[in-house]
Amino acid sequence: MQRSRYLPWFLVTVSLAMLVVVAFNAAADRIILNTPNGPSVETVPGFERVLKPAWLETVQPDLVFVGSSRVRDGFDPVLVDPAFGVRSFNYGVSSITAYEARRFAQDAAAHASVKTIVLALDAFAGDAPGPTVGDGFDETRLAVGADGAATPRRALWLFTTRYLSGGALGMHALGAYLLAQLKPHQTAADRPDLFEAYARMTAASMARDLRYRHDRAFHMLPPQREQFDAILQAVCDRDLRLIAFFPPDRAEIQAVYEATDGAGLAAFKRDVAADAQRHNAACRGKVAVVDFLQRSPLTTEPLTNGASGSYVDLVHVRPPAGLRLVRAMLNPAQALGSLGRVLVSGR
Amino acid sequence: MPFNSYPYIAFIVVVVIGFRLIEIGRGRGRRLFLLAASYVFYAWWRADFLLLLIGSTAVNYGLGGAIVRRVAAGRSGRGLVTAGLIFNLGLIGIFKYAGLFAGTADDLFGLTLPIPHLFLPLAISFFTFEQISYLVDAGAGKAPRYSLLDYALFVGYFPHLIAGPIVRHNDLIPQFRRGRAPWERGEDISLGITLFSMGLAKKALIADNLAPYADRIFSAAQQGTHLGLGDAWLGTLFFGFQIYFDFSAYTDMALGSSCLFGIRLPFNFNSPYKAVSAIEFWRRWHISLSTFLRDYLYFSLGGNRLGKTRRYLNLMATMLLGGLWHGANWTFMIWGGLHGFYLVVNHAYRDWAARAGWKTPARYARAAHAGSVLLTFMAVTLAWVVFRARDLVAAASVFGGLVGQGRSHIVTVSPLALAALAALFALVWFAPNSMEMTWKYRPALPPGTDTGLGDPGRLAWRPTPAQAVAYGVLSIAAVLALSNLSPFIYFQF
Numbered sequence: 001m002q003r004s005r006y007l008p009w010f011l012v013t014v015s016l017a018m019l020v021v022v023a024f025n026a027a028a029d030r031i032i033l034n035t036p037n038g039p040s041v042e043t044v045p046g047f048e049r050v051l052k053p054a055w056l057e058t059v060q061p062d063l064v065f066v067g068s069s070r071v072r073d074g075f076d077p078v079l080v081d082p083a084f085g086v087r088s089f090n091y092g093v094s095s096i097t098a099y100e101a102r103r104f105a106q107d108a109a110a111h112a113s114v115k116t117i118v119l120a121l122d123a124f125a126g127d128a129p130g131p132t133v134g135d136g137f138d139e140t141r142l143a144v145g146a147d148g149a150a151t152p153r154r155a156l157w158l159f160t161t162r163y164l165s166g167g168a169l170g171m172h173a174l175g176a177y178l179l180a181q182l183k184p185h186q187t188a189a190d191r192p193d194l195f196e197a198y199a200r201m202t203a204a205s206m207a208r209d210l211r212y213r214h215d216r217a218f219h220m221l222p223p224q225r226e227q228f229d230a231i232l233q234a235v236c237d238r239d240l241r242l243i244a245f246f247p248p249d250r251a252e253i254q255a256v257y258e259a260t261d262g263a264g265l266a267a268f269k270r271d272v273a274a275d276a277q278r279h280n281a282a283c284r285g286k287v288a289v290v291d292f293l294q295r296s297p298l299t300t301e302p303l304t305n306g307a308s309g310s311y312v313d314l315v316h317v318r319p320p321a322g323l324r325l326v327r328a329m330l331n332p333a334q335a336l337g338s339l340g341r342v343l344v345s346g347r
Numbered sequence: 348m349p350f351n352s353y354p355y356i357a358f359i360v361v362v363v364i365g366f367r368l369i370e371i372g373r374g375r376g377r378r379l380f381l382l383a384a385s386y387v388f389y390a391w392w393r394a395d396f397l398l399l400l401i402g403s404t405a406v407n408y409g410l411g412g413a414i415v416r417r418v419a420a421g422r423s424g425r426g427l428v429t430a431g432l433i434f435n436l437g438l439i440g441i442f443k444y445a446g447l448f449a450g451t452a453d454d455l456f457g458l459t460l461p462i463p464h465l466f467l468p469l470a471i472s473f474f475t476f477e478q479i480s481y482l483v484d485a486g487a488g489k490a491p492r493y494s495l496l497d498y499a500l501f502v503g504y505f506p507h508l509i510a511g512p513i514v515r516h517n518d519l520i521p522q523f524r525r526g527r528a529p530w531e532r533g534e535d536i537s538l539g540i541t542l543f544s545m546g547l548a549k550k551a552l553i554a555d556n557l558a559p560y561a562d563r564i565f566s567a568a569q570q571g572t573h574l575g576l577g578d579a580w581l582g583t584l585f586f587g588f589q590i591y592f593d594f595s596a597y598t599d600m601a602l603g604s605s606c607l608f609g610i611r612l613p614f615n616f617n618s619p620y621k622a623v624s625a626i627e628f629w630r631r632w633h634i635s636l637s638t639f640l641r642d643y644l645y646f647s648l649g650g651n652r653l654g655k656t657r658r659y660l661n662l663m664a665t666m667l668l669g670g671l672w673h674g675a676n677w678t679f680m681i682w683g684g685l686h687g688f689y690l691v692v693n694h695a696y697r698d699w700a701a702r703a704g705w706k707t708p709a710r711y712a713r714a715a716h717a718g719s720v721l722l723t724f725m726a727v728t729l730a731w732v733v734f735r736a737r738d739l740v741a742a743a744s745v746f747g748g749l750v751g752q753g754r755s756h757i758v759t760v761s762p763l764a765l766a767a768l769a770a771l772f773a774l775v776w777f778a779p780n781s782m783e784m785t786w787k788y789r790p791a792l793p794p795g796t797d798t799g800l801g802d803p804g805r806l807a808w809r810p811t812p813a814q815a816v817a818y819g820v821l822s823i824a825a826v827l828a829l830s831n832l833s834p835f836i837y838f839q840f
Contacts, residue, residue: 006537006810013819021827132566135559153354160353166827 018164025163028172031179033058039077040188041175042090043197043319048072049093049100049136050167053107054158057143061089064108067120068096070247070315073197074322075118078187083323084330087113096123098227099132103142105231109238110143118329119231119244121272122315124224125217136167148234189319197319200307209314210252218249218257218293219264220271229275236283241346243329244272248292248321248340251299253314269293269343276344288346290329296339298324348391350543350600351550351829358388359543363607367532378500378523381608385505389469396468399438404502406434407478408495414485415492428486435475435482442467447675470509472672474502476639481516483643493520506605510597512615512635518792519610527609537810538788539606544822545781546599551828553771554592560758561586561735567757568744569737577760579748586735587728588771591620594633599781602791614794617782618801620727620775623719625689626697628727634794640669659694663687673734678742682734689726720776779803 032038033055042052056064063086065075072092080088091104101123108114140157144150151157162168178194188195201209220228228244235242246269249257257265269291276287292298298321301310310321317325327335332342348355362384369376390397410431414424449460481501484490493501497520507514527535564582568574574582598616605612619632629637645665651658663684670683700706707715729746736742747753758764782791784803808814 005812006815007533007540009812009815010537010540010819013816014823017820017823018826021823156354160829164353164826165829166824169827 021169022163025168025172028176029162029168032172032175035179037078037179037182037187038175039081039090040195041171041178042092043073043076043188043195044174044178045069045072045094045196046174047136047167047171049134049138050141050161050165051171052091052093053104053141054162054168056089056091056107056111057158059087059089060111060113062086062113063088063116063118064091064114065089065118065120066091066101066104066108067118067123067247068092068101069094070122070317071118071120073312073316074247074319075326076188076197076319076322079189079319079323080326084326092120093134095134097133098124098126098224100134100137102227102230102234103137103139103146105242106144106146106148106234107142109235109240114240116241116243116330117235118326119242121228121244121246121268122218122249124220124228124272125268126219126221126224146230197312197316199312200309200318201303201311201313202307203303205313206250206252206303206308210256213253213256213314215260216253216256217261217264218268219261220268225271225275228272232275232279232283232287235285235287236279238285240285242285242287243290243346244276244287245290245325245329245340246272246293247315248296248299248317248325250311250314251295254293254295254299265293273343276346280344280346286346287344288329288332288342289344290332290336290340291343292325292328292340294340298339348388350597350604351547353826353829354391356826358384358391359604359607363536366608370526370532378496381505381523382496382500382503385500385503385508388505389503389508392469393466396466399468399471400474400503401499403435403438403474403478404499407431407482407502408498410434411481411485411490411498412492414482415490418486418488424486428482431482432479435479439471439475442471444671444675447677451677473511473513474508476513476672477515478502480513480639480643484516490516497523504605504610506601506608506610507612510601511633512598512601512613513639514613514635518613522610525609532609534788534810535606535609537815538785538790538808539603540822541808541814541818542599542603542606542781542785542790544603544818544825545784546596546601546603547825548596548821549592549599550596551825554589554596555828557585557589557592561589564757565735565737565741565745567755568741568748571740572744572755572757573753574744574748574757575753575755576748576751578755578757579745579753581758581760581764583728583732583745583749584768584771587724587731588768588775590731590735591775595780606790611789611792614782614791616780617794618775618780620724621720622723622727623716624723625686625693625726628723629686629690636669636672640665644668655698659691662690662694666690676737678733678736678738681739682730685730685733689730779806784808 032041042055061077063080063084065071065088069092072090072094075088075090075092077088077090080086089108091108093100093104096104101119105117105119108117138157138161139145140151140154141161142151143154178188178191181194182188182191189198192198192200231242273289276289279287298310298317301308308318310317312318324335324339328337328339332345336342348358362381365384366377366380369380386397386401389400410427414427414431417424417427446462446464449462452458453460453462481490481498493516498516500523501514501516501519502508504514504519561582564574564578565586567578568582595616602612602615613635615633615635617631617634619628622628622631645661648661648664649657650661653661664687666683666687667680668683670686671680673679673682729749732745733739733742736745744753748755779801783800784806785808786800786803787807
C-alpha cells in the first residue's frame with residue numbers, strides 16, 4: 001500500500017541525512033580543534049557567531065580576544081600560543097555590535113579557565129543607530145545571560161548548534177576545506193590566498209578601502225558606552241585581567257576619523273579611560289586600556305614592494321602584527337615602545 | 348517550547364510514540380496522556396504560569412458547569428456568563444493591558460499611577476478567548492457539560508495552545524473521544540509530518556531569512572533614522588512577507604502536530620495575499636480569529652441587523668478591539684482601525700455597486716481581478732507598517748520613506764533583493780497553499796468561510812515514496828537552518 005510506505009521512506013531519508021550531517025560535523029570539529037593548524041580557522045570569516053561559543057567551551061582557553069573582524073583577522077592562536085605559552089581563543093566576529101561584544105566578554109569571563117580578556121574597542125564605535133546583534137547571534141549559546149545568570153539548557157543548545165545547525169555545517173565545511181588545502185609543513189601564513197587574514201594590503205586596495213571608508217567617524221555614543229560599562233561590571237568581582245585597546249588603524253584612516261569627528265574620537269578615549277579608572281578603584285578585577293590608534297611605526301609603516309607587511313587593509317592587521325600587539329599589551333614596559341601608549345595601566 | 352526548536356521536535360516524537368502505544372494497548376488514557384504532555388509543553392516555558400493556566404481552566408470549568416445546569420433547569424445563565432466574562436477579561440486586562448492603560452492615563456492626565464510591569468503569560472489571549480466562547484455558548488444553551496479532563500484538554504491541548512488556531516469546544520472535544528482506525532493512524536502521521544515539514548521550511552528558510560532585514564530597517568526607524576525610499580519599501584515588503592510566512596508556518600506546524608494525534612484543528616490560513624478585497628482578506632487570514640470576532644463580538648454588537656451606519660460602527664469597533672487583542676500597544680489598535688476602515692469602505696462600495704448594478708465587463712475581468720489583488724495587498728502591507736512599528740514616530744518614518752522623504756541606505760536594493768521579492772510574490776500569488784496541496788486528506792476542519800480552495804495540480808501531496816524523500820530533504824534543510832531560536836511573531840500575543 002502506497003500510504004504505508006510514506007512514513008518509512010520519510011524517516012529513513014531524515015535519519016540518513018541527519019546521520020551524515022552529524023558525522024561530518026563531528027569529524028570536522030575534531031580536525032579543526034585538534035590539529036596544529038586548526039585554530040587558524042578562528043581567523044576565517046563565516047558563521048563565527050554560530051560556532052565560536054561552542055568552540056570556546058571546548059578549548060577552555062587562558063586568553064580570549066573579543067572584538068570585530070579586526071580581532072578575528074589579527075590574532076591567530078597558532079602564533080600566539082607558542083609565543084606566550086598560553087592557550088588562546090579568537091572570539092572575533094564580523095561587524096560585532098557593542099551588545100555582542102559585551103555578551104561575548106561576559107561569556108568568556110564566565111569560564112573559569114580564562115585569566116585574560118583582550119577587548120578591541122572599535123566594537124563600541126557607533127556611527128549610527130544600528131541593529132543590536134548581527135545575523136546568527138543567539139544568546140542561548142552563551143554561558144550566562146545578560147544578567148549574569150547561567151543560561152538554562154545550554155548543553156542542549158551547544159549540542160544542536162555544533163552538530164545540527166546549517167551554520168556549523170558551513171563553518172565546519174569551510175574550515176576543513178581550508179585546512180585540507182595546506183600541504184605538510186605549511187601553515188595559514190603560507191596560504192594568504194586561503195587565509196585572508198594573512199593577505200597583504202596593496203596601494204590599490206588601500207585606495208579602494210579609503211574611498212569605502214571616506215566618511216567614517218570613530219566615536220562612542222551613550223548606548224555603546226552602556227555596553228562597555230556593563231562589561232566592566234561583569235568582570236568586577238572576577239580574578240581576571242581585561243585589556244581594552246584602541247586598534248591600530250592605519251594613519252590614513254585615522255586622518256578621516258579626525259576630519260569627520262576629531263572631538264568625538266578624543267572623547268571616546270577620555271570616556272573609556274575614565275570608566276576604567278573608576279572601575280579599577282572599586283573592583284578586584286583590573287582593567288588596562290592601551291591606545292594603538294595613533295601615529296606609530298606600525299600605523300605609518302610604508303609599503304614594501306607595493307605591499308604591506310602588517311595590514312590586510314586600512315583597519316585589519318595581519319596576525320604577525322597582531323602578535324606584536326599582544327606582546328605590547330601583555331608586557332607594555334618592555335614591548336610597547338612607540339607602538340602605542342597606556343591610557344590606564346590596570347595595576 | 349516553540350515549534351521551530353529542537354526540544355519541540357524531540358518532544359513531539361516522544362509524545363506521538365507514547366500516544367500511539369497507549370492507543371494500541373488499551374485505547375484509554377489517551378486524553379490524560381495528552382493533557383500531561385500539554386502541561387509539560389507549557390511548563391517548559393515557565394512552570395509557575397502553569398498554575399495560572401490550570402487555575403483559569405478550573406474557574407471556567409466550574410462556571411461553565413453551573414451555567415449549563417441553570418440553563419438546563421430553564422433558568423437564565425446570564426449572570427454567571429457575565430461573571431465569567433469579568434473574570435476572563437479581568438485576567439487578560441491585568442496581565443496584558445494594565446501597564447498600557449496606566450501609562451496612557453499618566454501621560455494624558457499627568458497622574459502618577461504606578462505602572463505594573465507584569466510578565467505576560469504565554470498564550471493568555473488564546474486560552475482566554477476559547478474559554479469565553481465556551482461560557483457564552485453554555486449561556487445560550489449550545490454547550491453540554493463536559494468532563495473536567497475533556498475540558499482541560501480542550502483548553503490546554505498543546506498544538507493550538509500558544510498561538511491558535513482558536514478552537515471551539517464542540518469542534519475539538521468530540522475528536523478527543525473518537526478512536527481512529529489503524530489505516531487512518533498511518534495517514535494521520537504521514538499527513539502530520541508533511542504539514543509540519545512544510546511549516547518548518549516556511550519558517551526557517553523563508554520567514555527567518557527576511558526578519559533580519561525587516562528588523563534592521565524598522566529598528567533604524569525606531570531610533571529616529573529618516574528612511575530612504577529603498578529602505579522603506581524593502582522593509583515594508585519584507586515584513587509583509589515575513590509575517591505572512593511566519594504565521595502560515597506556525598499554522599501548518601500546529602495543524603500538522605495535531606494531525607499526528609488524529610485530531611483536526613480549524614482551517615486558519617488560506618493564501619490571504621490572493622484576496623481581492625479587505626473582506627476576503629479576513630476570510631483568509633487568521634480565519635479562526637476573524638470568525639471568533641464575528642460570532643462573539645460583531646454579532647453581539649448587532650452585526651448588520653441594525654442598519655448601515657450601525658453596521659459600520661460595529662465593524663469598526665470589532666476591528667479596533669481585534670487590533671488591541673494583538674498586543675498592549677496603541678499601534679495595534681490603529682492597525683485594527685485601519686482594517687476596520689478598509690472593511691467599511693469595502694462594504695460601502697459593494698452596496699453602492701449592487702445598487703447601481705455596476706459590474707466589471709467580462710473582458711476586463713482578469714485585469715480587474717489582478718488590480719483588486721494588488722490594491723488589497725498594498726492596503727494590507729501598508730497597515731503592517733503600523734503593526735510592526737513600536738510607535739507612531741517609527742511608523743511615520745517608514746511612511747515618509749515610502750514617499751521619498753528620507754535618505755538612509757541601510758540595505759541595498761540589489762538584484763538579489765529584487766529577485767527574492769519576485770520569488771516571494773510568485774509564491775504568495777501563484778503557488779498553491781499547504782491546505783490546497785493536502786486537502787484530499789482533510790488536514791483541517793472545513794473552513795467556515797466561503798473562500799474556495801484552488802486546485803494544486805501536480806503539486807498535490809500524495810503519500811508516495813518520492814514525495815516522502817522530497818519532504819524528508821526539505822525538513823532536514825529546515826532543521827539545519829534552525830541555527831538560532833527565532834520565535835513566531837504571533838507567540839507574543
